[in-house]
Amino acid sequence: MDDTIAAIATPLGDGGIHIVRISGPDAWPIACQLFRPAPPQTLETIEPLKVAFGHIHDPATGRILDEVLLTRFVKPHSYTSEDVVEIHGHGGAFVATRILQGVLDQGARLALPGEFTRRAFLHGRLDLTQAEAVADVIHAASDKALSTALSQLQGELSRSLNALYDRLLAVLAQLEAAIDFPEEGLEFERKQAMAQQVSAVQKEIDALIATFRAGRIYREGLNVALVGKPNVGKSSLLNALLKEDRAIVTPHPGTTRDVLEERVRIRDLHLNIVDTAGIRHQPEVIEEEGIKRTRRALGQADLALVLLDLSMPLDANDDMLLDAVGATPRLIVLNKCDRPPQLDTDALAKRFQDETPFPISATTGEGLDALIDRLHARILAGAPSGEGALITRERHRQALAGSRDALQRVTESLNGDLSEDLVAVDLNTALEHLGGLLGKTFVEDLLDQIFDDFCIGK
Numbered sequence: 001m002d003d004t005i006a007a008i009a010t011p012l013g014d015g016g017i018h019i020v021r022i023s024g025p026d027a028w029p030i031a032c033q034l035f036r037p038a039p040p041q042t043l044e045t046i047e048p049l050k051v052a053f054g055h056i057h058d059p060a061t062g063r064i065l066d067e068v069l070l071t072r073f074v075k076p077h078s079y080t081s082e083d084v085v086e087i088h089g090h091g092g093a094f095v096a097t098r099i100l101q102g103v104l105d106q107g108a109r110l111a112l113p114g115e116f117t118r119r120a121f122l123h124g125r126l127d128l129t130q131a132e133a134v135a136d137v138i139h140a141a142s143d144k145a146l147s148t149a150l151s152q153l154q155g156e157l158s159r160s161l162n163a164l165y166d167r168l169l170a171v172l173a174q175l176e177a178a179i180d181f182p183e184e185g186l187e188f189e190r191k192q193a194m195a196q197q198v199s200a201v202q203k204e205i206d207a208l209i210a211t212f213r214a215g216r217i218y219r220e221g222l223n224v225a226l227v228g229k230p231n232v233g234k235s236s237l238l239n240a241l242l243k244e245d246r247a248i249v250t251p252h253p254g255t256t257r258d259v260l261e262e263r264v265r266i267r268d269l270h271l272n273i274v275d276t277a278g279i280r281h282q283p284e285v286i287e288e289e290g291i292k293r294t295r296r297a298l299g300q301a302d303l304a305l306v307l308l309d310l311s312m313p314l315d316a317n318d319d320m321l322l323d324a325v326g327a328t329p330r331l332i333v334l335n336k337c338d339r340p341p342q343l344d345t346d347a348l349a350k351r352f353q354d355e356t357p358f359p360i361s362a363t364t365g366e367g368l369d370a371l372i373d374r375l376h377a378r379i380l381a382g383a384p385s386g387e388g389a390l391i392t393r394e395r396h397r398q399a400l401a402g403s404r405d406a407l408q409r410v411t412e413s414l415n416g417d418l419s420e421d422l423v424a425v426d427l428n429t430a431l432e433h434l435g436g437l438l439g440k441t442f443v444e445d446l447l448d449q450i451f452d453d454f455c456i457g458k
């Protein structure tokens with residue numbers, strides 16, 4: 001971390017402005033080689049955190065490269081906690097690259113993806129869950145995703161985890177005192193009290209683990225498999241939902257080739273709808289491949305949106321699909337309600353007693369608002385009501401589960417009569433899991449995994 005890194009922090013392409021970011025001990029000396037402030041300002045009069053106007057020169061030729069605004073940040077008061085300079089130039093890929101090249105020529109090194117945030121973490125300005133939240137803010141696709149990421153960035157989750165960590169540390173201190181002074185030993189009441197403290201922490205960890213479903217859905221969106229026989233109206237419904245979603249975002253490209261995935265925003269949340277494309281344009285019968293794809297989509301889905309045709313009786317294809325849905329949570333939707341009904345809805349209601357099938361028309365839009373209400377309610381079902389900390393990633397869940405399991409062993413040992421040494425081993429394991437989650441301890445591989453997801457310049 002003793003070198004100086006630089007990158008273009010904005011997407012490469014033509015736009016309003018671009019930003020070249022420099023961080024490290026030479027950030028300011030490098031900027032001084034390239035930047036000429038407009039009079040009466042001089043390099044000496046530029047104050048930190050104030051914007052200076054001027055020009056970037058090519059030191060070799062003396063030619064002006066761009067007219068820019070420059071901000072100087074002095075450590076530790078910067079994004080990375082290091083000396084940082086940000087150069088705001090005109091938004092063109094060519095001019096941005098020229099300025100960056102000038103910075104690199106003066107001795108900076110091109111930053112790796114996420115390296116600015118990685119440095120912020122390594123300098124202790126952010127913990128690991130906060131660093132992850134930076135990426136989540138950038139990728140947020142709904143209000144809920146954004147507010148969840150922001151509260152994690154502000155340290156909501158970190159505070160909960162740190163409090164649990166400190167409570168366990170206090171128990172460990174008592175244990176270690178007993179290990180150091182074995183002649184005093186731990187009397188029964190003390191052990192009981194410690195077991196209680198540990199199981200209270202364990203309960204809170206369980207409560208945090210229970211937020212994972214909601215946290216993941218807020219962050220990633222709900223994975224919905226849209227299933228139904230050919231011509232039932234799957235693509236019509238998908239289009240109707242997309243039309244409702246007035247989000248100003250670039251289209252989210254399909255992730256796999258044999259299925260079509262669309263991101264649809266529903267109020268403050270978003271859905272990733274997988275339409276089993278293989279089935280869509282096959283006439284009449286669903287071939288084996290179609291069923292295979294449906295099964296695969298269902299395997300990854302949080303919810304199956306099962307489309308039936310209200311204007312015709314249930315047939316073998318419908319039965320096959322309903323079988324395939326099996327135990328996946330589902331919402332049964334009856335499409336084409338604008339046509340004379342032919343489907344035996346009474347029989348259907350008997351078959352699916354736990355839910356009322358939902359009539360809509362994908363073409364007229366009837367019932368669509370109500371469907372969206374229902375979807376929204378289904379997503380939020382069981383989600384924690386308060387504003388408390390949420391976990392959002394499998395990494396969080398695994399670490400907490402590891403900690404919880406170790407604490408379970410601790411309480412059992414304390415209640416039984418195991419030696420303090422053995423109890424301390426498990427307690428240390430529980431602490432390590434929590435510490436790893438926060439990034440108090442880490443391995444480079446984990447950091448690579450986390451920061452590789454970032455863009456260059458962040």
Ligand code: GDP
Nearest residue numbers: 230231232233234235236280335336361362363
């Ligand atoms: P998919 O094969 O399941 O994707 O079905 P499509 O969305 O391609 O629809 C098949 C046909 O049904 C098309 O001609 C649609 O216009 C028609 N369709 C879809 N939804 C409705 C609806 O709600 N009412 C009526 N009357 N026709 C519909």
